Amino acid sequence: MSLHLTSPDPEMRASWSRTLSRLPLLAYRALRWRALRGGWLPEYLRRRRFDRRSFAPGQTIDVMVLTADHYEPAKRFGDAAAVESVRSWCAAYEKMARKHGDADGRPPQHTWFYRYDYPNRDCVQALSESVFRGFGEVEFHLHHDHDTHETMAATLRDGVNWFGRCGAMRTAEERPRQLFGYVAGNSALDNGARDDSLSGCDTEISALRDAGCYADFTFPSLGSPAQPRKCNTHYYATEDGRPKSYHNGVDVEVGRAPSGDLLLFQGPITVDWHMGGMEDGALENSSRPHPRRLAGLLAGNVHVTGRPEWIFVKTHTHAMQNRDSFLSADMDAMYEAMETWWNRPPFRLHYVTAREAYNIVKAAEAGCSGDPNDYRDYLIPPPANRVVSCNLPWLLHSYTPERIHVEVLQEGPARLEFAGRPLRSIAGRVREVEAEFHDGELIGLRIEGEGPFEVDCSEGAGMESARAAYAT
Template sequence: MSLIVLVALGLPALLILAAAGFWLLLRSRNMQIWLRSYLARPARPQVPGPVHILFCFVDHFEPMWGRADLETQRRRVDRWCQDYRALAGRHRDADGRHPQHGFFYPEEEYVAEHLDKIASLCADGFGEIEIHLHHDNDNAENFCATMRRFCNTLHERHGALARDPRTGELAFAFIHGNWSLDNSRADGRWCGINNELILLRELGCYADFTLPSAPSDTQTRTVNAIYYATDDPCKPKSHDRGEPVRVGGRAVGDLMIVQGPLALNWRQRRFGLVPRIENADIRRSCPPTPERVDAWVQTGIHVEGRPEWVFVKIHTHGTQEGDMDTLLGPQMDAMHDYLEKAYNDGERYVLHYVTAREVYNIVKAAEAGKQGDPAQWRDFILPPPGHRRGSTST
């Protein structure tokens, strides 16, 4: 119905303009992609016993960010190895474990001395190394060769990555640079491969941890879910939808997608009208406040049929100087204090700090019908990588 007709029928022009403006604001943040799915998603079922919070922190860890010189890179890595050890060492979950940091290291930024230092930190029980990749206008042959080479280097030189006992092959979690998994940008940049999910599966990737990516147009319609995506090798963004992981189900498709919380923050609105996007990103401009922690938990991401196991996956870009005071300072310290106070009373909530690998194992345990304390399934399928086996930390 045209604007003229609507006005003629008595609908105030101001209301029409407001609606049009609201729609334009939504589109400016690409919210039209996922808002309907978000609003239609059913609430997490209530559970009688304690809710187990599986808290996973993944980091697009890029020492060369901003084309930094080697000395700047070293300062960034050294600060993480020193300050994170001190920060995380002050905190423990219900199992007595420190917070676990997922260092998703970019292949194209490989420097052996940086990874030696991070591997040492991980060996002391503070996290695990996984794979990050930025690429553009790539092809399948080059992508596979690059990934195989990097997997072997991480494992052989730095003791990273688990070996799948079922296949004997190296296994890894993945985060795509610039959010562009499976060529998902509308302009086709920062990937170039429409069958990337298939290739990742064949290379040993057990799950992708890229999402959420809002407000980028790479964000999927599926939100707040753990699901299997099936690749259409002729089309991009095959992970836009998928089959939820469920208790009693089985692996289908090509790749498990583990999403972090995506929500609307009505307390902070643009122009007093459009809510801000809560996308589980931690940095100076969006610190980890108690209100945000509550929002992550309330999102209730879980395996269907196991609502008492709630997965909270947050992310950051940890080597940017403007954000490191937040990530390694009092605000992050306070976040862990709040988690351990509000979500670890042993009656309503039980807190577990987990790595990406452990998330995958616990998801697969839920799928297999395992119950009780999820911490017992941290190594359900994939064992710890080599740099963790010698650790004396619990």
């Protein structure tokens, strides 16, 4: 039977009789899981649910789908086992994702918020290889405790430098910058749980800002005392020196100047009257993916004020611990349902990473309109590991259409690959590479290291003119 017949319409609303019948179950679940903690219900009731009827006939409605994965490989079985689990996870995910595509021809984009409290480079290397193949990006996740502003700042600084040696959180541009998205471990952003064993840093908002964090992607977190009052919106939080500085803030709005210290990018919170529960975008073994969940995700109506036709659907998961549900036929069916319902008029589907979602939000804030696909790289370019891959620790020094400059930081046999360039790869005991291009041709190539080197270029790439530039 086709999905068109088995997947419920995500805009279908529950009848009054069904709503009333679900009230006891909803009340029980809200009390059982303390789901109303944080005081978000008044804000939820104030905001409008998604309603297609509020749009003009023929208006395109763009839906941006983002998965924020609190990616936590287990270290209790040893480093090698952790690496193997990541590689097998990526292989299974890529196999599933290749079957799907959005309006722009891109597969689902995964954002791995990797736990820096377990700095296993080979795990991040495996993720970086998946990034290079086009399946997502790596960002910053951290569990920490009893921190001060100074210790938190040092951890963030060291972490960003460490990730940058795998090409993550380092922009591919002429003068690369270290920028990152963030998810707080245990949802305890800014000591918002008021438990020093889960954070301790009351000034985490400013520490993140100063370290190069462009946005936080922690919330929603139903049942957590750290859940903010604000919901179903993107907003700026201002550091006030006290825990949970983000409890209130200023919504991102078209034509309004940014304010505050850090943008909080939220996913939806909605009441699911069909099922008698609450939808917060969690994709876990206890809240499995399913096509019927699209209704609650869309109903959150998360958008930049003044740009209601750009809807953001952020899901979140611990997909390593919950791989049985995330890498399942259920998730496969959920992607298919998104492409069935959200990739036909009036909808247009876009799978995005955290960075791309942030860029689209900032484009909306600046007054941009039209196709959000045009703004995936609006302010922050792709990370280095999206365009260059290296099996050893490395650092991108410069990346432009005319020039690439890469340094390999560890001795040994290296293999570098380059995406979308006439120079495809270089292998050997490489220390440094500098390549120059003009009109789609390689016109200069400097390689420092211990030769010989194996260089692979596309046909007609101007290799002969560059060959004399080798330095061994």
